[in-house]
Amino acid sequence: MLEESLIEYGYRRVVITITAILCALLEIVDSTIVNVALNDMKGNLSATLSEVGWVVTAYAIGNVIIVPMTSWLSQQFGRRNYFAASIIMFTVCSFLCGNSTNIWELVFFRLLQGMGGGALLVTSQTIITESYPVEKRGMAQAIYGLGVIVGPALGPPLGGYIVDNFSWAYIFYINIPIGILATIFTLKFVRSPKYSEKRQAKDVDWIGIILLAIFVGSLQFVLERGQEDDWFDSQTIIIFSAMAFLGFILFIWRELTFRYPIVELRVLRNGNLRIGTIMSFILGFGLYSSAFVIPLYTQNILGWSALQAGILMIPPAAATACMMPIIARLLSSGIKPQFLVALGFLLFFVYSFWGYKILTPDTAKDDFFWMLIVRGIGLSMLFIPITTLALSTLKGQEIGQGASFTGMMRQLGGSFGIAATTTFMARQNTEHQFFLVSHLDMNSLNVQQRIIGMKAAFMAKGMPANIATESSYKAIEYSVIKQAAVLSYMDVFLFLGIMFLICIPFILFIKERKGKKSVDISITH
Structure with a gap:
């Protein structure tokens, strides 16, 4: 045995x-x-x-x-x-x-x-x-x-x-x-x-080998690159998705019907x-x-x-x-x-x-x-x-x-x-960025006090007033992005x-x- x-x-x-x-x-x-x-x-x-x-x-x-x-x-x-x-x-x-x-x-x-x-x-x-x-x-x-x-x-x-x-x-x-x-x-x-x-x-089963390579290769490509290429808004992702689907169907058919799969x-x-x-x-x-x-x-x-x-x-x-x-x-x-x-x-x-x-x-x-x-x-x-x-x-x-x-x-x-x-x-x-920004009122007293505090801190390090103000707003923006x-x-x-x-x-x-x-x-x- x-x-x-x-x-x-x-x-x-x-x-x-x-x-x-x-x-x-x-x-x-x-x-x-x-x-x-x-x-x-x-x-x-x-x-x-x-x-x-x-x-x-x-x-x-x-x-x-x-x-x-x-x-x-x-x-x-x-x-x-x-x-x-x-x-x-x-x-x-x-x-x-x-x-x-x-x-x-x-x-x-x-x-x-x-x-x-x-x-x-x-x-x-x-x-x-x-x-x-x-x-x-x-x-x-x-x-x-x-x-x-x-x-x-x-x-x-x-x-x-x-x-x-x-x-x-x-x-x-x-x-x-x-x-x-x-x-x-x-x-x-x-x-x-x-x-x-x-x-x-x-x-x-040479055809099975080719269909398998098309199926799993295309599927892996879609999974690896989909998010970066914005999924189905990308023509490349659509093409590879279609290849993966067709490759899968034909591969299953081939393996179930061929004598030596x-x-x-x-x-x-x-x-x-x-x-x-x-x-x-x-x-x-x-x-x-x-x-x-x-x-x-x-x-x-x-x-x-x-x-x-x-x-x-x-x-x-x-x-x-x-x-x-x-x-x-x-x-x-x-x-x-x-x-x-x-x-x-x-x-x-x-x-x-x-x-x-x-x-x-x-x-x-x-x-x-x-x-x-x-x-x-x-x-x-x-x-x-x-x-x-x-x-x-x-x-x-x-x-x-x-x-x-x-x-x-x-x-x-x-x-x-x-x-x-x-x-x-x-x-x-x-979605979180949109939500946080929509609820961030730049005229709010708390927000203004925070900007004034950051501006004072930047100016204490030698920054001019206009650059310190700009840096304060950028810091607020970075904080929102990080929290989201x-x-x-x-x-x-x-x-x-x-x-x-x-x-x-x-x-x-x-x-x-x-x-x-x-x-x-x-x-x-």
């Missing part, structure tokens, strides 16, 4: 686990580490803000395109070979990214790096799952989850330190030694399942996997949008550096790491995953509502600590139970297919979450909290379905 013959013991399992976690960390850290270096890239490569944004977008597009094809590619070329090739591709492209001489070179190599990185996350999860016996898979997912959950928190502080002390190129160069080590371990220790058949060139949609007949993919989308939505808002708020409103904002996210990551083994043991003892997921969403609601209550134009650093600890504990109650539930009744190559679906949905959930958050914030910010921004951040926290709260009753009514019999598949070394 595949399940039994792939199970590892002793030092081999330790080495394989470390290799898989290293690869998962490589992929996730690299997706967040560049955010703090964009400003330096912009200046060094003489790029505009819109152009440098493609450094993030290109990686996400490459990542999402390759994830659904990972199971099929592993079957075609052997999991070990495909995994090693992905690590090599990711490592080589990291070197090329660091050596880019213009912005579009960097964007192209980031696209390729994202295609290499997409395989790392999903295949790592499959390798770890199959290396442990069924009764220990909760612990296996806890170990893997450390990389997935801690990775986004490590990216910003690590990137901030590198940019402050070296140059932006080194955020890519640090991948090289880790990639070389991971490649050696993969080739030496990871084994490949030998499936019953491989496809000939004429049987490859590139993505096996039929695996979604498994009820637990269907539940897991939906939950993974919600998890991605909450994980990425909440991780996006806090650093943005601390830097834009409180004036923190990128390194300070990144360090703030380390304590909740540590809380998640500490809770992972505990959650795994609870699952092993028979606690239903649904109950843990519901409790995780409840803690996310507490975290979000807490954030809604404490945000001000000058919130103190200490005010964030326990709020973020609650977030970290909540995440630990979401990731492992969701993954365990999704993959619990899958066997053989279905595990890889299921991991691909959950990984893609988590990534898409994050993209939807960030897109929804930025759009919601922009619209709420405009704070109110929009508060709205985001409240919106996320309500969304998580609404999900709880639906999760509690979920019933687990019993699994199917396993599939006989032999092993090749």
Whole structure:
């Protein structure tokens, strides 16, 4: 049986686990580490803000395109070979990214790096799952989850330190030694399942590959660029939205009718996997949008550096790491995953509502600590139970297919979450500014007294009277803009909290379905 013959013991399992976690960390850290270096890239490569944004977008597009094809590619070329090739591709492209001489070179190599990185996350999860016996898979997912959950928190502080002390190129160069080590371990220790058949060139679903690339590539483009291009007021966004819709319809039709589909949609007949993919989308939505808002708020409103904002996210990551083994043991003892997921969403609601209550134009650093600890504990109650539930009744190559679906949905959930958050914030910010300005009476005695006080303070610093008056009015305007921004951040926290709260009753009514019999598949070394 595949399940039994792939199970590892002793030092081999330790080495394989470390290799898989290293690869998962490589992929996730690299997706967040560049955010703090964009400003330096912009200046060094003489790029505009819109152009440098493609450094993030290109990686996400490459990542999402390759994830659904990972199971099929592993079957075609052997999991070990495909995994090693992905690590090599990711490592080589990291070197090329660091050596880019213009912005579009960097964007192209980031696209390729994202295609290499997409395989790392999903295949790592499959390798770890199959290396442990069924009764220990909760612990296996806890170990893997450390990389997935801690990775986004490590990216910003690590990137901030590198940019402050070296140059932006080194955020890519640090991948090289880790990639070389991971490649050696993969080739030496990871084994490949030998499936019953491989496809000939004429049987490859080339049309499915093209339709998948059109669908997810266009969708990712719309989600990444929609807010900046004013959504459907932009002809480009309309075109890519139409391409995403048509690509999706044609892709579903192709995969359900072609004899050898590139993505096996039929695996979604498994009820637990269907539940897991939906939950993974919600998890991605909450994980990425909440991780996006806090650093943005601390830097834009409180004036923190990128390194300070990144360090703030380390304590909740540590809380998640500490809770992972505990959650795994609870699952092993028979606690239903649904109950843990519901409790995780409840803690996310507490975290979000807490954030809604404490945000001000000058919130103190200490005010964030326990709020973020609650977030970290909540995440630990979401990731492992969701993954365990999704993959619990899958066997053989279905595990890889299921991991691909959950990984893609988590990534898409994050993209939807960030897109929804930025759009919601922009619209709420405009509404709050309009409301505050409409209620700001410049003839009010309180307003006039404040302007007189600020004018006196500016003149005391040597400003002429006319410039001091102008500066006072600008200060009032800046205060309104800042307060409107704070109110929009508060709205985001409240919106996320309500969304998580609404999900709880639906999760509690979920019933687990019993699994199917396993599939006989032999092993090749």
